[in-house]
Amino acid sequence: xxxxxxxxxxxxxxxxxxxxxxxxxxxxxxxxxxxxxxxxxxxxxxxxxxxxxxxxxxxxxxxxxxxxxxxxxxxxxxxxxxxxxxxxxxxxxxxxxxxxxxxxxxxxxxxxxxxxxxxxxxxxxxxxxxxxxxxxxxxxxxxxxxxxxxxxxxxxxxxxxxxxxxxxxxxxxxxxxxxxxxxxxxxxxxxxxxxxxxxxxxxxxxxxxxxxxxxxxxxxxxxxxxxxxxxxxxxxxxxxxxxxxxxxxxxxxxxxxxxxxxxxxxxxxxxxxxxxxxxxxxxxxxxxxxxxxxxxxxxxxxxxxxxxxxxxxxxxxx
Amino acid sequence: xxxxxxxxxxxxxxxxxxxxxxxxxxxxxxxxxxxxxxxxxxxxxxxxxxxxxxxxxxxxxxxxxxxxxxxxxxxxxxxxxxxxxxxxxxxxxxxxxxxxxxxxxxxxxxxxxxxxxxxxxxxxxxxxxxxxxxxxxxxxxxxxxxxxxxxxxxxxxxxxxxxxxxxxxxxxxxxxxxxxxxxxxxxxxxxxxxxxxxxxxxxxxxxxxxxxxxxxxxxxxxxxxxxxxxxxxxxxxxxxxxxxxxxxxxxxxxxxxxxxxxxxxxxxxxxxxxxxxxxxxxxxxxxxxxxxxxxxxxxxxxxxxxxxxxxxxxxxxx
Numbered sequence: 135x136x137x138x139x140x141x142x143x144x145x146x147x148x149x150x151x152x153x154x155x156x157x158x159x160x161x162x163x164x165x166x167x168x169x170x171x172x173x174x175x176x177x178x179x180x181x182x183x184x185x186x187x188x189x190x191x192x193x194x195x196x197x198x199x200x201x202x203x204x205x206x207x208x209x210x211x212x213x214x215x216x217x218x219x220x221x222x223x224x225x226x227x228x229x230x231x232x233x234x235x236x237x238x239x240x241x242x243x244x245x246x247x248x249x250x251x252x253x254x255x256x257x258x259x260x261x262x263x264x265x266x267x268x269x270x271x272x273x274x275x276x277x278x279x280x281x282x283x284x285x286x287x288x289x290x291x292x293x294x295x296x297x298x299x300x301x302x303x304x305x306x307x308x309x310x311x312x313x314x315x316x317x318x319x320x321x322x323x324x325x326x327x328x329x330x331x332x333x334x335x336x337x338x339x340x341x342x343x344x345x346x347x348x349x350x351x352x353x354x355x356x357x358x359x360x361x362x363x364x365x366x367x368x369x370x371x372x373x374x375x376x377x378x379x380x381x382x383x384x385x386x387x388x389x390x391x392x393x394x395x396x397x398x399x400x401x402x403x404x405x406x407x408x409x410x411x412x413x414x415x416x417x418x419x420x421x422x423x424x425x426x427x428x429x430x431x432x433x434x435x436x437x438x439x440x441x442x443x444x445x446x447x448x449x450x451x452x
Numbered sequence: 453x454x455x456x457x458x459x460x461x462x463x464x465x466x467x468x469x470x471x472x473x474x475x476x477x478x479x480x481x482x483x484x485x486x487x488x489x490x491x492x493x494x495x496x497x498x499x500x501x502x503x504x505x506x507x508x509x510x511x512x513x514x515x516x517x518x519x520x521x522x523x524x525x526x527x528x529x530x531x532x533x534x535x536x537x538x539x540x541x542x543x544x545x546x547x548x549x550x551x552x553x554x555x556x557x558x559x560x561x562x563x564x565x566x567x568x569x570x571x572x573x574x575x576x577x578x579x580x581x582x583x584x585x586x587x588x589x590x591x592x593x594x595x596x597x598x599x600x601x602x603x604x605x606x607x608x609x610x611x612x613x614x615x616x617x618x619x620x621x622x623x624x625x626x627x628x629x630x631x632x633x634x635x636x637x638x639x640x641x642x643x644x645x646x647x648x649x650x651x652x653x654x655x656x657x658x659x660x661x662x663x664x665x666x667x668x669x670x671x672x673x674x675x676x677x678x679x680x681x682x683x684x685x686x687x688x689x690x691x692x693x694x695x696x697x698x699x700x701x702x703x704x705x706x707x708x709x710x711x712x713x714x715x716x717x718x719x720x721x722x723x724x725x726x727x728x729x730x731x732x733x734x735x736x737x738x739x740x741x742x743x744x745x746x747x748x749x750x751x752x753x754x755x756x757x758x759x760x761x762x763x764x765x766x767x768x769x770x
Binding site for chain 2: 167302395397400401403404421424425430431432433435438446
């Protein structure tokens, strides 16, 4: 197949086109994704996450430049919390990364979070596969925010770098408690700020509470905008990669992400089934009865489920 | 039914117990939820969202105190981004709200975000219904973070208050672009900080770009910790409620949230189907074949879907 060959060769236009197809018409993209699948599994996937404003893009930028000097081919997927209502990524590729995008061995793609029906959870693993098949050796996934997106990052990444900084208010305590467990490496960025050392100590103390960990996440101070701490971070990454490979953890992580992907694809498939068999008029009528308290949502859901199963004929393409 | 009567009477222990049941064993809770459903639909649901550290809890706290002075009964659901891996809400009820929790007419509940399989999207609408049935007139849902949780807040709330503040770094621009559309009222909190006026202007400018809006979201400056701006915010809320009711938008919003709830319940139901019919050994074997590139995830998902449908017998309880 022409397109398969172009992707493997690393043709940027073919890659961009296929990613757009993934976003716009997954069923059609699936035909190509099946073909490229045997060529995937080589790249290391690094998730970079943390609260807004801590400097995740700058860190990704600096790491990428450093990896490029060592000849590594890099892909970057930047997930923007764009509106689930309008769909598109409002800012497109991040401005700060513009100098990277002239490097032919760096491929950058922004993706918007597109509401709760599939969207990101389906498109991100597919995009990783495409960048992997095109020959990228390291793929960064950068997300802004705290919540579902972070969880999804963990489940598709081999490594998660959790970036934070001092002076972010009370909520940061909650966030720290909440996403502490997802970090394989911690970064306290903007370390010139007051309170950074205290934050490092706090994180170390939380890590001390973790029972029997095989990998003790390093806590690295950085001033990414000046390049400080980046080399240390890169060393931490490679140390973690060695640990992952040596301990069999990499295989385990990849199994987990495959499991999640299958379940997400299944959910998507059933969403399509719903769209195909539940007519809008019927649904509107059901909603009216529920809103007017004639029926409850639990009873009508059971009925809809029965209708769907009845409508589905085995082997039929949905 | 005993429990139904206790909920309607506003028995706090019965309410707390039912919410725990919703979190722990939804199938069992559903029996009671069906019964209380006719008593719901009275409360107004107000979502309070925005990036970490902007003072959402303080605003909720102050608004609640003000509404209590007017005799309104208030429920608060605080959604904490706790670990999806351990499950529990690490911080429990927020410390800042402790003085509220001695008021018998205020009911506060913290809920943790519990991973991607159902969890919050199922438990939140159910908890709203319980607080509604117990007689709360205003129910706040407070979420920390930016992402899926915010989207979910929108879909179950009648009003969304988007809280922000100046000086949160570059990412805030992206967030603003992304979640701009979900706010019915904007609050620039900690307004004593430099740059607050500029932020207000920026938000107003973004609102100017919105084509043909029927409700122009007010942008309110506040220093919630000192109570400044809270009265204005409360007035904004009641103005919006009047608009919602007068324009028929409330009915429209409630229809949308009912639609979402049905779809979420359906998804949950199918998740249970998966757990029941797909044996772990079989799934492990499939994952091995996919990880080793013997098969691709798209093909195996189709096969699993067929197995599920074949296994499901109509009318069977799942």
